[in-house]
Amino acid sequence: MKTDRDVTEVSHEVEYDDGDVIESRVPGLNPVDQQNWGIGAGYRFDMAGGSTRLDLDFARFQDGSAEREEKHEYLNGSWDASEAEAEAVDARDTEVGAKLAHVRPLGAAELEFGIDYRRKKRDVSYTRYAWEAAREGDAVDYALDGVIGSLIEETRLDPYAMLSGHAGALSWETGLRYETTRSDVRHHEDGDAGGQVRRDYNELLPSLHLKWDVSEQTRINLSLARTVKRPNFNELIPALLDGEYGDNDYVGNPRLSPETANGIDLGFERRLGKHGVVGVNLFYRDVSDLIELVNTGQWSEDAHDSYAKDLKKFLAKNPGASEKDFTFAPESWLFTSANVGDGTVRGVEFDLSTPLTALGLPNTGLFLNYSWLDSKVSDFRGERRFNDQARSVYNIGFIHDIPSLAASFGATFRSQGDAYSRILAEEVTVKYGDDLEMFVEKRFGRNLSVRLSAANLLDASKDEFFHKFDNLDDQLGRKYDEYELETEQAGPSYQLVMRWAF
Numbered sequence: 001m002k003t004d005r006d007v008t009e010v011s012h013e014v015e016y017d018d019g020d021v022i023e024s025r026v027p028g029l030n031p032v033d034q035q036n037w038g039i040g041a042g043y044r045f046d047m048a049g050g051s052t053r054l055d056l057d058f059a060r061f062q063d064g065s066a067e068r069e070e071k072h073e074y075l076n077g078s079w080d081a082s083e084a085e086a087e088a089v090d091a092r093d094t095e096v097g098a099k100l101a102h103v104r105p106l107g108a109a110e111l112e113f114g115i116d117y118r119r120k121k122r123d124v125s126y127t128r129y130a131w132e133a134a135r136e137g138d139a140v141d142y143a144l145d146g147v148i149g150s151l152i153e154e155t156r157l158d159p160y161a162m163l164s165g166h167a168g169a170l171s172w173e174t175g176l177r178y179e180t181t182r183s184d185v186r187h188h189e190d191g192d193a194g195g196q197v198r199r200d201y202n203e204l205l206p207s208l209h210l211k212w213d214v215s216e217q218t219r220i221n222l223s224l225a226r227t228v229k230r231p232n233f234n235e236l237i238p239a240l241l242d243g244e245y246g247d248n249d250y251v252g253n254p255r256l257s258p259e260t261a262n263g264i265d266l267g268f269e270r271r272l273g274k275h276g277v278v279g280v281n282l283f284y285r286d287v288s289d290l291i292e293l294v295n296t297g298q299w300s301e302d303a304h305d306s307y308a309k310d311l312k313k314f315l316a317k318n319p320g321a322s323e324k325d326f327t328f329a330p331e332s333w334l335f336t337s338a339n340v341g342d343g344t345v346r347g348v349e350f351d352l353s354t355p356l357t358a359l360g361l362p363n364t365g366l367f368l369n370y371s372w373l374d375s376k377v378s379d380f381r382g383e384r385r386f387n388d389q390a391r392s393v394y395n396i397g398f399i400h401d402i403p404s405l406a407a408s409f410g411a412t413f414r415s416q417g418d419a420y421s422r423i424l425a426e427e428v429t430v431k432y433g434d435d436l437e438m439f440v441e442k443r444f445g446r447n448l449s450v451r452l453s454a455a456n457l458l459d460a461s462k463d464e465f466f467h468k469f470d471n472l473d474d475q476l477g478r479k480y481d482e483y484e485l486e487t488e489q490a491g492p493s494y495q496l497v498m499r500w501a502f
Contacts, residue, residue, distance in 0.1 A: 079136040
């Protein structure tokens, strides 16, 4: 798959500060150039009274994208400053995998055992450029502002064994997997080696799954399992990304530990007629070493620049004063990812998928999904939900087929609850607007189809409410530094896709 597109954005910002009106024009351009491809092969043969299979795969991803943004600021109608920043990304990801497995009967059960091998590598560099005008109308002339690079290699070797069988209406599956992971992270800045971090961690992951066919239409499922979630590569790269979260900077943490969870699922399924099904699933997770975004308490690059500029203005206005007389409250910080502790997650999921045959509409299918989620973790203010986790999400829609025309059409409506996050010096509530998508598809023979789809037909908005504080004491005492509301709204998007199966 190849992606080649340009994203252009022009923003207009207005700020009111102690009687001053600060207006800014902020044009930006984000050219995206990405390539992604992969290949896989498998071979199966009889061996030693059972069946053995060998699977191999290789994938590669390249990213040559860039981003640049200018800012032209006017104070009370007069030009005050112009500056620009740009960043080019050169990333290459490769992934190699192999699996060897053997399946054989063992009494009334079936035994499968094998080993998985996977090796991932990411080589990425960020090249930054900056510009600042001396006078209004100066041409933008970028100068090199630094190069940060990193190389991440992760190697996994995971032996496993699984035993499965059935006895009457009860079928079962139990397994044990031992996952071993070694990761090496090396980074450099402006040609100077920044260091190397190696992490080795091993996890034993048992699991048990039971299915009970109460009747031909009804089934009960029970699962108990221990799972592991590794940090993604972006969370491990110790490169400082300027303005990654609004005005806040971000730096990865190569010392992150994996997130593990012990979980239980209890599900109920019932068939509706020949093709419909309805299900309810209850789940609970006991999570250890939860990974979340945190505030390091250090100032961002923008805050350091603002401090220097404001100090210069202060000293010019106050002859005889010194830096000790100057007070400054930073408005942006340096974020990172960290293991914030242990927590729990619980919830319920409801699924319905059925044709409307009972209503005389056998070619119309209805689907509905609803999820409710609750979680708990402790931080510096006490208990809260996991950051950025919506309390509920639901989808409802239909698909109608017209066999005489070899065509179909449908629609999906989606809505989700508010998401809340709390870190040092900042608390954010995010509200999402409802989303409506529709499509129409025409088939030509057995192999060719054309689909026209439209998304965001309700012009959905995203509203973010920021509660900002200068420090921890002010946050605990609810002494605000700033309250901010950001609203984004977009119009519909359309896509035309042709599929050919051969």
